[in-house]
Amino acid sequence: MLYNKSLLESIAEKLIAKKSTIAVAESVTSGHLQAAFSYATNAPLFFQGGITTYNVGQQCKHLMIEPTHAIACNCVSEKIAEEMATHASSLFLSDYGIGITGYAVPMPETGTQQLFAYIAVAFKEFVILSEKLTSAPSDSVAVQLLYANKALEHLNDIL
Numbered sequence: 001m002l003y004n005k006s007l008l009e010s011i012a013e014k015l016i017a018k019k020s021t022i023a024v025a026e027s028v029t030s031g032h033l034q035a036a037f038s039y040a041t042n043a044p045l046f047f048q049g050g051i052t053t054y055n056v057g058q059q060c061k062h063l064m065i066e067p068t069h070a071i072a073c074n075c076v077s078e079k080i081a082e083e084m085a086t087h088a089s090s091l092f093l094s095d096y097g098i099g100i101t102g103y104a105v106p107m108p109e110t111g112t113q114q115l116f117a118y119i120a121v122a123f124k125e126f127v128i129l130s131e132k133l134t135s136a137p138s139d140s141v142a143v144q145l146l147y148a149n150k151a152l153e154h155l156n157d158i159l
Contacts, residue, residue: 002145003036007152014159015046015096022155023092024050025063025084027075028102028117032148048092063087063099074110076101081118082127089122097122100151102133104143117147121155129158 015022024033034050037043051062059065059075064087069079084099102117115137121129133150135143 002032003039004149004152005039007149007156008036008040011152011156011159012040012042012046014156016042018095018159020096021046021048021092021094022096022098023048023088023094025088025091025097025099026050026052027054027059027084027100028104029100029144029148029151030104032144033098033100033151036148036152048094051088051091059084063091074107074112076103076112076118078118078120078130078132081120082122082130085120085122085127086125089125095124096155097125098151098155100147102147104135104140104147106137115143119147119151119154121158129154 026033031052037047053059056070056075060067063084065083080101081099085097089097099120100117103112103115106113115135117133119131120127133147135146
């Protein structure tokens with residue numbers, strides 16, 4: 001399986017026990033977090049939905065990302081992940097929000113050779129976790145799955 005089933009079940013149980021919900025805003029993981037949550041038992045009881053945005057225009061329009069900063073950093077920064085998390089929570093009327101942005105492949109046109117992502121988790125629109133993840137060069141899907149699974153681990157730890 002692509003995702004750690006026992007980890008997903010732990011997250012589901014914790015969110016359901018708290019009567020809490022979660023929503024996701026992704027770019028670098030291309031919907032893998034949304035797919036992961038959909039595999040959990042009783043997903044409709046806690047998973048409100050998600051959005052995948054890939055460029056400045058869509059992130060600004062749908063997630064209210066501040067455009068000047070977004071353009072300056074190619075939508076990849078700790079601040080962007082935090083804005084994604086808080087606005088996902090607001091957009092989907094959920095208690096928790098996760099935002100994740102980064103690079104799963106090198107981007108020579110931007111001078112980015114290292115693979116990294118920023119993840120943020122918000123609760124009631126307050127950021128409660130913000131962290132940089134890194135990856136060794138690999139197949140882009142493997143990197144996306146690594147980031148998604150690390151995000152799930154961090155979420156489980158803070159719940």
